[in-house]
Amino acid sequence: MTAEALILDGNVVAADIKEKLLERIQGLAEQAIVPCLATILVGEDPSSATYVRMKGNACKRLGIESIRIDLPTETTTEQLIETIHKLNADPKVHGILLQHPVPEQIDERAAFEAIAIEKDVDGVTALGFAQNAFGYADFPSCTPAAIVAILDYYKIPVEGKHAVVIGRSPILGKPVSLMLLNKNATVTTCHSKTENLEDVVRLGDIIVAAVGKPKFIQGDWIKPGAVVLDAGYNKGNVGDVDYDRCLEKASAITPVPAGVGPVTIATLLKHTVDAAEKVAKRKSID
Amino acid sequence: MTAEALILDGNVVAADIKEKLLERIQGLAEQAIVPCLATILVGEDPSSATYVRMKGNACKRLGIESIRIDLPTETTTEQLIETIHKLNADPKVHGILLQHPVPEQIDERAAFEAIAIEKDVDGVTALGFAQNAFGYADFPSCTPAAIVAILDYYKIPVEGKHAVVIGRSPILGKPVSLMLLNKNATVTTCHSKTENLEDVVRLGDIIVAAVGKPKFIQGDWIKPGAVVLDAGYNKGNVGDVDYDRCLEKASAITPVPAGVGPVTIATLLKHTVDAAEKVAKRKSID
Incomplete structure (x- = not known):
């Protein structure tokens, strides 16, 4: 139907993030x-x-x-x-x-x-959440930051696009909604009480699934050409998205496994190195 | 066209809030x-x-x-x-x-x-913002809290409804989006970079205008029967909404003046009394 979807390979993005850390870790070692x-x-x-x-x-x-x-x-x-x-x-x-x-x-x-x-590398504190919402956090929550990193790496346009986030937890749905808003997307946040969820998901140019229910997002909920990011990881190595069906509709999609997961871990490592560098900087000023 | 719109009278809501404060202020005086x-x-x-x-x-x-x-x-x-x-x-x-x-x-x-x-009665600190986003703030920002108070007072259903917020400032657009999300609305946040803004506004069962541009929201952007809340207050005593035209389409609407404004002030007074009572409570425990 649509041209073949681009697979947003999390391992590639994670490798890129980690690659850039090596020199910094070396610098800290010195x-x-x-x-x-x-x-x-x-x-x-x-x-x-x-x-x-x-x-x-x-x-x-x-x-x-x-x-x-x-x-x-x-x-x-x-x-x-x-x-x-x-x-x-x-x-x-x-x-x-x-x-x-x-x-x-x-x-x-x-x-x-x-x-x-200063040690909240997963952005779970209220203060870290707000700093992220205002666009100046040192450490946004790792999974939301990973989703943004994947969009950035694959140069997927976000500004002006309609992003639909399914999920509203304090460490995933809410912060990723706010991060996409700060990247100039129009953002809709959905959840268990949303009426006509399929129709709302169908509005999305970018869809972020953060529900925690296996294969919850169906292929016919997806607007043709949408970009699908699956932050779910459920038993049996399946995401929140019915991957095979969504693959037929999407222009780009993260697989599970090897999608958002490895980038989340790479982001956690990056934040740890960031935090260590801040300590190093403070020491060198003292 | 539609039945006559309900005017959401901010002076009535404000009077109700203040009425309930009198006894509490008396109690503090004692x-x-x-x-x-x-x-x-x-x-x-x-x-x-x-x-x-x-x-x-x-x-x-x-x-x-x-x-x-x-x-x-x-x-x-x-x-x-x-x-x-x-x-x-x-x-x-x-x-x-x-x-x-x-x-x-x-x-x-x-x-x-x-x-x-503990003195941030307008919910402007990052911590206050996050506590509000998580649903347990003592003092949500006054204008967002006023909008919610109007919806509550007039018993307008919010759960499951699609709320569209136009504006994303840290003290208005973002917190009101999060408060409506916590009240189980599906929430879309729009802004200056939103593509096809009219179409997005037309999705809203509840519309919150927080743009700061006079008569920006047009009557034909409004889905018939929508509830319109105008948080704008521009030169010449006009809101962000073209009131006369939106009145014809909406099922309920806040006027400007005498809409959100007086409720914002009443909310500020309420928060000040809340803060004073917390001090009184701490004193009585000491």
Whole structure:
């Protein structure tokens, strides 16, 4: 029907981001600084454990130190916050990532807010969110930033286009909506209460799926020629988009796996190096 | 054509908000607390001066103290921030309002950020913005909160509806978009770079005009039966909406004047009383 869709290869974008980090990590090494990311995993959710392991491995391959902190499922909010405060105070640690979701007895928002803004490499604090919304955050949330990085890498026009975001979470749907708005897209944010969702999705020149439901976005919801970005990652390695059907309609599309996921991890590494460089800069001024 | 539009009378909504404040102000008086709003006006912009005067008068009529601070046009960012810090430290002051726009040599964002969160009754700080975006702010920006108050007062259904916001400023377009999203509307945010603006506006069941251009929104841009909220206030007492033409198409509409404006002021008074009550509560716990 339409010409063949461009596959937006996340591995290519991630490799480009990481490539550019190597020299910077080298530069930090010359100042005896090793960028260091601390990840906190509470409980034993197997997919969360996999993510944390992938992030740790990605750090290692690039020469970024990673500290992994595993806390038991029954951890309280207070105990988690105490752990975060220790990492805030540790000069060796440049970035802190609290893997979510956390077990339900924990006040996730309170835990996120405990992260010091200069170590909030996943942009989860309220202040980080607002700075991103206003367009001057050091560390926008990694998945939204990855989506923007893919659009940038493949030079997909955003200004004036109609972007439809499905999802409104504080770390994905809302920040990616605001980032696309700041890139001069007209932005519609949809969610579970949206009436006539198909018709709304059909408005989109750019579609961001951030629902957390496997193959939720159907091929016939997509305007021919739309650009489809799938931020979902569900059991069985499937995204939020019915890839095969959407592929027939889209002008460009991210696969799952090897789409947004690897770019999210690369963005996390980049933010950790950014944070380490800021520390280096402060040191050199002192 | 359509049945006659309901006029969303801001004076009625404002009177309702103020009515409910009287008893609370009385209750504070019994604890020897007088709610107090400090307004800062930098320079001599005549409309800004009018707004500040209106706010001061509204305070007086209700028994809220208002302190007005006038700073010269050539005030620096540092001088303005120093003034704000003094007000932050003054236990008599419960709310701080920096009238904007400020003269161009001032870093407005830096000045806003200097306001202590517990006195940020107009929701201008980044933290206040994010708390509002996440749905738990004490003080959402007053104009967005006024728009929501009008919808609530007139029991206009929002959930599932398509709201179109024209404007994306940090204190109006963005926060009202997020508030409507949190009330379960599907929200589209438009701006100067939006392509085919008329078609996008025509999608809206609820339209919020926050453009700052007189009579910008045309009658034939409006879907028949839409609800139109005009947050604009331009020279000659006209809003951002071509009221007469939109009146013919809308099911409900705010006039200008006597629409969003008076509710914004009533919301500011309410936030000041809220802030004073929080201080009273802390005192009673001490």
